[in-house]
Amino acid sequence: MNSTPIVLVEDNPDDEMLFRRALKRQRIMNHVVVLRDGAEALDYLLGNDAARARDPIDAPPLVLLDLKLPKVDGLEVLRRIRADERTAALPVVILTSSNEERDLVQAYGLKVNSYLVKPVDFDQFGEIVAHLGLYWLVLNQLPPNRRIA
Amino acid sequence: MTVPRERHSPGVAVGAGTRSAGPIAALARLAGQAWHGLPKGQRLPQATWQSRHRGIVILLALHVPAVVVFALAMGNGLAHSLAEGLPITLAACVAYSGRCSRRVRSVAASLGLFAASAVLVHLSGGYIEFHFHYFVMVPIVALYQDWVPFLIAIGFVAVQHGAVGALDPMSVYNHAAALANPWGWAGIHATFIVGQSIASVVTWRIAEGARQREEQAAREAEARAVDLAASQGRLRTLYEALACGIVVQDTSGHATHMNAAAEDIFGLTLDEIRGPVGALLQPATEQSGAAGAGAEDPGSVAIRTGRPVRKLTQRMTRPDGEVRWIQTDVVPVLGPDGRPIEVVSSFIDVTERKRAEDEIKTLNDELERRVTERTSELTAANEELGAFSYSVSHDLRSPLRSIDGFSQALQDDYGDQLDDTAKGYLERVRANSQRMGQLISDMLVLSRVTRDEMRRTSVDLSAIARSVATQLQEADPDRQATFQIADGVTATGDADLLHIVLQNLLGNAWKFTSKRPHATIAFEASRDNGTPAYVVKDNGAGFDMAYADKLFGAFQRLHRETQFEGTGIGLATVKRILQRHGGRIWAEARVDDGATFSFTLEAERHPQ
Numbered sequence: 033m034n035s036t037p038i039v040l041v042e043d044n045p046d047d048e049m050l051f052r053r054a055l056k057r058q059r060i061m062n063h064v065v066v067l068r069d070g071a072e073a074l075d076y077l078l079g080n081d082a083a084r085a086r087d088p089i090d091a092p093p094l095v096l097l098d099l100k101l102p103k104v105d106g107l108e109v110l111r112r113i114r115a116d117e118r119t120a121a122l123p124v125v126i127l128t129s130s131n132e133e134r135d136l137v138q139a140y141g142l143k144v145n146s147y148l149v150k151p152v153d154f155d156q157f158g159e160i161v162a163h164l165g166l167y168w169l170v171l172n173q174l175p176p177n178r179r180i181a
Numbered sequence: 182m183t184v185p186r187e188r189h190s191p192g193v194a195v196g197a198g199t200r201s202a203g204p205i206a207a208l209a210r211l212a213g214q215a216w217h218g219l220p221k222g223q224r225l226p227q228a229t230w231q232s233r234h235r236g237i238v239i240l241l242a243l244h245v246p247a248v249v250v251f252a253l254a255m256g257n258g259l260a261h262s263l264a265e266g267l268p269i270t271l272a273a274c275v276a277y278s279g280r281c282s283r284r285v286r287s288v289a290a291s292l293g294l295f296a297a298s299a300v301l302v303h304l305s306g307g308y309i310e311f312h313f314h315y316f317v318m319v320p321i322v323a324l325y326q327d328w329v330p331f332l333i334a335i336g337f338v339a340v341q342h343g344a345v346g347a348l349d350p351m352s353v354y355n356h357a358a359a360l361a362n363p364w365g366w367a368g369i370h371a372t373f374i375v376g377q378s379i380a381s382v383v384t385w386r387i388a389e390g391a392r393q394r395e396e397q398a399a400r401e402a403e404a405r406a407v408d409l410a411a412s413q414g415r416l417r418t419l420y421e422a423l424a425c426g427i428v429v430q431d432t433s434g435h436a437t438h439m440n441a442a443a444e445d446i447f448g449l450t451l452d453e454i455r456g457p458v459g460a461l462l463q464p465a466t467e468q469s470g471a472a473g474a475g476a477e478d479p480g481s482v483a484i485r486t487g488r489p490v491r492k493l494t495q496r497m498t499r500p501d502g503e504v505r506w507i508q509t510d511v512v513p514v515l516g517p518d519g520r521p522i523e524v525v526s527s528f529i530d531v532t533e534r535k536r537a538e539d540e541i542k543t544l545n546d547e548l549e550r551r552v553t554e555r556t557s558e559l560t561a562a563n564e565e566l567g568a569f570s571y572s573v574s575h576d577l578r579s580p581l582r583s584i585d586g587f588s589q590a591l592q593d594d595y596g597d598q599l600d601d602t603a604k605g606y607l608e609r610v611r612a613n614s615q616r617m618g619q620l621i622s623d624m625l626v627l628s629r630v631t632r633d634e635m636r637r638t639s640v641d642l643s644a645i646a647r648s649v650a651t652q653l654q655e656a657d658p659d660r661q662a663t664f665q666i667a668d669g670v671t672a673t674g675d676a677d678l679l680h681i682v683l684q685n686l687l688g689n690a691w692k693f694t695s696k697r698p699h700a701t702i703a704f705e706a707s708r709d710n711g712t713p714a715y716v717v718k719d720n721g722a723g724f725d726m727a728y729a730d731k732l733f734g735a736f737q738r739l740h741r742e743t744q745f746e747g748t749g750i751g752l753a754t755v756k757r758i759l760q761r762h763g764g765r766i767w768a769e770a771r772v773d774d775g776a777t778f779s780f781t782l783e784a785e786r787h788p789q
Contacts, residue, residue: 151582
C-alpha cells in the first residue's frame with residue numbers, strides 16, 4: 033500500500049470523520065491529509081516558491097476536493113492545480129453533495145479526473161468510498177518519481 | 182296578330198334602268214351632280230334676311246320718288262308721272278308688310294326692283310344705257326339667296342321685254358333691229374340677264390357654302406363650349422366637394438385658389454392667407470414630431486425641381502391655436518416650356534390618425550417597458566431561485582449525511598450496549614434522514630424544471646418509455662409485470678423534461694401496481710378534442726376521484742407512507758413540465774381499479 037498520504041479538502045469535520053470511518057471499514061489504511069479550505073489546499077499543494085524549496089512534498093496519489101469551500105472554492109482550486117505545470121497531472125476527484133449540472137460541466141471543463149456525489153445514506157457512502165479507494169489507490173497506476181518541488 | 186311585312190316591289194325600274202344604260206344614265210348622273218352643285222335656297226338666317234330685306238325695301242322705296250322725278254323730267258304730266266311710280270309703290274308696300282310671309286315679301290321686293298328697271302327703260306324711250314339698271318338689280322335680288330323671287334324676277338324680265346316690246350317697242354328698245362324683232366331681242370336681253378344670274382348663283386353658292394361652314398364651325402364651337410362648361414362645372418364641384426384641401430399656388434408660393442376643405446383645415450380663407458402657404462406648415466418628421474431643421478417648403482421644392490412631392494407629413498398650428506397634422510402632396514403644373522407655372526397642393530388632415538398612432542406607440546412603449554421590467558424581475562427571481570437551489574443542493578444534504586452516518590456509527594460501534602427499542606429509534610432516525618434526502622432531491626428537480634431553458638426538438642416518447650420500463654424492471658426483477666408500449670409515439674418538446682415526465686408517470690404506475698400479482702402498465706397515444714394526447718394506464722391501486730384535485734400539488738399524497746413510499750413532488754413536477762410545454766395533465770381512477778393519466782403538450786385546438 034502506498035505510504036504517500038492522500039489529500040482530502042473538506043471543511044466539514046463530520047464529513048471528514050465519516051470519510052475516515054468509511055475508509056477504515058474498507059480497510060484502506062492510507063494516511064489522509066485534511067485541508068479545511070481552498071487556500072490551505074493551494075498552500076499545501078503549490079505553496080510559495082521559497083517555502084517549497086525548503087520543503088518539497090511527494091505528490092499525493094489522489095486529491096479529494098469538495099466544491100463548497102471557505103475562502104477559495106473547489107473549482108478555483110482545481111483550476112489553479114491544472115494551471116500549474118507541477119500539479120497539472122495530479123489525479124483530482126470531486127467529492128461533493130451537489131449534482132448541479134453547471135458544477136459537473138465546469139469541473140469536467142477543468143479536466144477533473146472523476147466526479148462523485150456523496151449520498152445521504154451512509155451505507156451508500158461507504159460503498160462509494162470503497163470503490164474510490166480500490167480504484168485510485170490499488171488499481172490505478174501512477175508515473176514514478178512524483179515530487180512537487 | 183300578324184306582323185305586316187314590307188313588300189319588295191318587282192324590279193321594273195331597275196330593269197328599265199339597265200336597258201337604257203349609257204348616255205341617258207350619264208346625263209342623269211350629270212344632272213344629279215348639277216343639282217347638288219346648285220345652291221339650296223331659303224338658307225338665310227332670319228336676322229340676315231331681315232337686314233338684307235330692309236336694305237332692299239329702302240332701295241325700292243327710294244326708286245318711287247326717283248321714277249316720279251325722272252318721269253317729270255322726261256316731260257310727262259304729273260298724273261302720268263305718279264302713275265309710273267304706282268307699281269313700285271305697291272310692291273314696296275307688300276314687301277314692307279309684316280303680315281305677309283318672308284317669301285311673298287321677297288318676291289314683292291324683287292318684282293318691284295325689276296318693275297323699276299322696266300319703268301326707267303320705258304321712260305327713257307328704250308335707251309340701252311337704262312337697261313344697265315337690270316344688271317344692277319340681279320345681284321341685289323340674288324342677296325335673298327332664294328330661288329322663287331330670283332326665278333320670278335328673271336321670268337318677269339323675259340316676259341315684260343317680249344310682251345311690252347311687241348305692244349310698244351319704243352318703250353323697250355331704241356334701235357331698228359330690236360324694234361323689228363322685239364321677242365328676239367327680248368331673248369338676247371334675257372340671255373344676258375341669265376348670264377349674270379348664273380354669275381350671281383355661283384357667288385351665292387360660294388357664300389352659302391361659306392355660311393354652312395361657318396354655321397358648322399359655330400355649332401361645333403358651341404358644342405365645345407357646352408362640353409367645356411360641363412367639364413369645368415364638374416371640376417369645380419369636385420374641387421369644392423373634395424374632403425381633402427386643395428390649394429393652388431403661384432411660383433412665388435402665394436395661394437391663388439383654395440377649396441372649402443382647405444379653408445376648413447387651415448382655419449383661414451384665401452384672403453386671410455398672407456405670404457407663402459408653406460409658412461403655415463412646419464416641416465416635421467412623423468416619428469419625433471419635432472421640426473426638421475432647415476427643411477425646405479414642399480411647394481418650393483416642387484417649383485424648383487418641377488417634380489411632385491408625395492406624402493409629406495407636416496404639422497401646423499391653426500390661428501385658433503389648435504395643432505393639426507397634415508399630409509401634403511404637391512404636384513407642379515408645367516407650362517409649355519416644361520417649367521412649373523404653378524403648383525397644386527392637396528392636404529389631408531391626418532391628426533386623428535396621428536393621434537391614434539401616437540397612442541399606439543405610447544402603449545407599445547409602455548408595454549415594452551413593462552415587459553422589460555417583468556423580464557428583469559423574472560430573471561432576478563430565477564437567479565435567486567437558482568442560487569437558493571444551489572445552496573440547498575450543497576448545504577442541506579451534508580447535515581443529513583452526518584445524522585445518518587453517526588446513527589450508523591452508533592449502531593455499529595455501540596450496538597451491543599443498546600436494547601432493541603434504542604436500535605429501533607436509530608433506524609427511524611436513519612429512515613427519516615434518507616427520506617429528507619429524497620425530498621431535497623425531488624425539490625431540486627422541481628425547481629430545475631421550472632428554471633432550465635427549454636430546448637424543443639422532436640422526441641421519441643416510445644423510446645423513452647421503453648428505457649424507463651427496462652430500468653424499473655431491472656431494479657426489481659422479481660416482479661411480474663407487462664409493459665404495453667405503443668410504437669412510434671413522438672412529440673415536440675424538451676427531451677430531458679419529457680424523460681422526467683415519463684419516469685414519474687411510469688414510476689408511479691410501477692409503484693401503485695406493486696401489490697398486484699401481475700401488473701399491467703400501458704403507454705399509448707390518444708386524442709383530446711383533436712389535440713394529440715398521451716396516456717399512461719395501470720391496473721394498480723387507483724385512488725378516489727374525490728381527491729383528484731390534490732393529485733398534482735407539491736407534497737400532496739393520497740396514500741400513506743407505509744402503503745407506498747414517495748415524496749409527493751413527482752406529479753407536481755410533471756404538471757409543471759407540461760404547463761411549460763403549453764399542455765395539461767388529468768387523471769381518471771377508481772379505488773383498487775387502476776389509474777389512467779393523460780397529458781397533452783400543446784394548447785387545446787378549438788374545433789371550428
